[in-house]
Amino acid sequence: MEQELAKRFDPLPGRVGHVAGIESLTLDGRRYYFGFDYTSDLVVSPLIDEPEAMAAFAAEHMRQTDGIHDEAYWADLVADAVETSELVWEQPAREFTTTSLRTDLPTPGSHLLYLLDAVSEWDESFTLPPAAQQAYTRLGFDEDAFAKGIGACLQAILENGAGGRQDERTVVHCYLTSVKLLPGNWTLLFTPLAEAIAGHS
Known part of the structure; x- marks a missing residue:
């Protein structure tokens, strides 16, 4: 058994x-x-x-x-x-809840983002799409530490809205939509996050 x-x-x-x-x-x-x-x-x-x-x-x-x-x-x-x-x-x-994950962006430093990082284990094998690479460069972030700039980008969007923070929105969108690459069934928890950024445009 x-x-x-x-x-x-x-x-x-x-x-x-x-x-x-x-x-x-x-x-x-x-x-x-x-x-x-x-x-x-x-x-x-x-x-x-x-x-x-x-x-x-x-x-x-x-x-x-x-x-x-x-x-x-x-x-x-x-x-x-x-x-x-x-x-x-x-x-x-x-x-x-699926509803809150779909509608509310995660708070910088939250347990949810910590789990996302712990599941994904971002490393040098992850390549940013060109648009995200350019946004990262303009924002002054280190591409080799992809997850480390997410908190600052989220904070900027939460405080000022995504409309005037296009580079930050591009970075967060890349990060949250990359959850489809997660191992096992962890997409159950994190796939709804890919929809959250759409509600903050």
């Missing part, structure tokens, strides 16, 4: 065997669990909406500092992840 549950969700490419814990979030009232490597600030599993399947996945693909553990061990950590988090202190920061 444990192996069957573990096979229901494919591991994320290149993220097997990490020393990690269990985190959770809710989307439209449904709870999803995921593995998180706190040392690397890296999401190491897909979103899993069944506690038993999360425990089985972790037993198969994740580790603790003292090594491999069975499903029963992980089940306790999955249960704890409903009430506690090592990433955020307040429950509302882990609660999302």
Whole structure:
């Protein structure tokens, strides 16, 4: 049974065997669990909406500092992840709705943007489209650190609107619409963000 549950969700490419814990979030009232490597600030599993399947996945693909553990061990950590988090202190920061994701731009420094960065693991393999490259140059950002300029761009749009901040809007649009490249089923949470920027034109 444990192996069957573990096979229901494919591991994320290149993220097997990490020393990690269990985190959770809710989307439209449904709870999803995921593995998180706190040392690397890296999401190491897909979103899993069944506690038993999360425990089985972790037993198969994740580790603790003292090594491999069975499903029963992980089940306790999955249960704890409903009430506690090592990433955020307040429950509302882990609660999302499709409607709000589609209509509200994320706040700079928010848990949502932190998760997006932890899932995507932006690196030199990501190439900006020409328009975004030019906008980045005009804004004085370092293209090799793509995600680092997003907060400043979002803040400018939230404070002044997107109409007069075309370069910032171009950068944010590139960032948010790149979510289709995310691994596993994390597009469930982040695809609606691609629509949010359209509402701030």
